[in-house]
Amino acid sequence: MTQSITYVPHGTIPDWRGFSPSIVAQRLGTQFRFFSNSFVCASEIYSEKQSASETLGIIRRIGPSPMYTRLFNKWTKLDPWPLDARLARICEQFKPAVVHAHQLEFPVDRFLKRLSYRPKIVLHAHAVRDFDAGLGEADLYLPVSEYTRKLLIERGFPAAKTTVLYNGVDTRSFAPPSTEERSDLMQRIGAGVLANTPANALVIGFVGRKEVDKGYLDFLIAVKTLHEAGYSVVGLSAGPTPRSTFDHPQWPEQEALRRAMLNPADGRIRLIDLPAIPHKQVQSVYKLIDFFVFPSRFVGEQHPLALLEAMSCGCAVVTSPIASVRETVTPDQDGIILPEAWNAASLTQALRGLLDDPQRANKLRTQARTRALDFDWSRIAGQLEARYFSLMS
Numbered sequence: 001m002t003q004s005i006t007y008v009p010h011g012t013i014p015d016w017r018g019f020s021p022s023i024v025a026q027r028l029g030t031q032f033r034f035f036s037n038s039f040v041c042a043s044e045i046y047s048e049k050q051s052a053s054e055t056l057g058i059i060r061r062i063g064p065s066p067m068y069t070r071l072f073n074k075w076t077k078l079d080p081w082p083l084d085a086r087l088a089r090i091c092e093q094f095k096p097a098v099v100h101a102h103q104l105e106f107p108v109d110r111f112l113k114r115l116s117y118r119p120k121i122v123l124h125a126h127a128v129r130d131f132d133a134g135l136g137e138a139d140l141y142l143p144v145s146e147y148t149r150k151l152l153i154e155r156g157f158p159a160a161k162t163t164v165l166y167n168g169v170d171t172r173s174f175a176p177p178s179t180e181e182r183s184d185l186m187q188r189i190g191a192g193v194l195a196n197t198p199a200n201a202l203v204i205g206f207v208g209r210k211e212v213d214k215g216y217l218d219f220l221i222a223v224k225t226l227h228e229a230g231y232s233v234v235g236l237s238a239g240p241t242p243r244s245t246f247d248h249p250q251w252p253e254q255e256a257l258r259r260a261m262l263n264p265a266d267g268r269i270r271l272i273d274l275p276a277i278p279h280k281q282v283q284s285v286y287k288l289i290d291f292f293v294f295p296s297r298f299v300g301e302q303h304p305l306a307l308l309e310a311m312s313c314g315c316a317v318v319t320s321p322i323a324s325v326r327e328t329v330t331p332d333q334d335g336i337i338l339p340e341a342w343n344a345a346s347l348t349q350a351l352r353g354l355l356d357d358p359q360r361a362n363k364l365r366t367q368a369r370t371r372a373l374d375f376d377w378s379r380i381a382g383q384l385e386a387r388y389f390s391l392m393s
Helices: 020-029 066-076 083-094 108-113 146-154 179-189 191-195 216-228 243-247 251-262 305-312 344-355 358-375 377-392
Strands: 002-008 035-042 050-053 057-062 098-101 120-125 140-143 202-207 233-238 271-274 291-294 316-319
Touching: 002 020, 002 083, 020 035, 020 120, 020 305, 020 377, 035 083, 057 083, 083 108, 098 377, 108 120, 120 377, 140 146, 140 377, 202 216, 202 305, 216 233, 216 251, 216 291, 216 344, 243 251, 251 271, 291 305, 291 344, 305 316, 305 358, 316 344, 316 358, 344 358, 358 377
Parallel strands: 002 035, 002 098, 035 057, 098 120, 120 140, 202 233, 202 291, 233 271, 291 316
Antiparallel strands: 050 057
């Protein structure tokens, strides 16, 4: 079989921290039918420099030692043996036909000069940056949405070499739960927690970084407002709280509201607040959610994985109109898209409309699942292999 290498310099395989480029690289690289793929990635928490498994294939982990980092990166600011040089040494051994880097700032020319042959270079665009001709030009750029593609072309990337490859979702793992599975997941959270939530409460969920710009404060306000209006709802959130969010001017308001919802005066909690859940297990959170909210204002959004995963699990989704959301969600068909000038009140109103119309909510859930099937990783991986073959021909 033809060899390919998937390179993830800022993440590792298997992913353990919910890092989008690692998740995407891992899902794509393990579903090829015609290419024999191996991974080259950072070490992070793994001590093994090389490992192999039936599901992931060969994984080679590279990175500077602590001594190298102190001597060169910190003290002298030099880097005589950069990561792309280490990647080149591996490529010289196995001669992959395609090197697919999940790094838009990959030094193409410098890397190719280290090789005795010419592989095709594919760069995956999970974010947006200006085109730097000094790095050299890849054979193909893969933005994760039309929204991202447009921004890249505006910033100088060659339009003819820039084509969309959407993020995907594992529709078998991220699937609507049976009644028995959902009941089991609820019990795993704990009888003590459930005893203090409203009876037969519908779950409004948030998965992601608990930041103001990600819409976490809006989510809390919406759940609190609906509860006070007499709706039997409870919020369920899962994700990290980065230290950077402590500097946001609305952080004190967000944290005070979160604590109040966890420990209300009447003892009936409004919020089940979970830490970050490993991505390989996060589908269990989505399966507990009736209404998933994605009220993000984060300027770095491109093609959100969380939105796809929630839809695949059959959640009714309410999302802000940010980035490529309209490429995934058709308004009032498989989800609700808030107006451009949205706020916590409009998020609350959208949720209220679904709570008041269960038939409409159920229709959205069914359609969301159907739409998510279009983004199954097997389909996306097939599209990627077709791009590889096109380059090689």
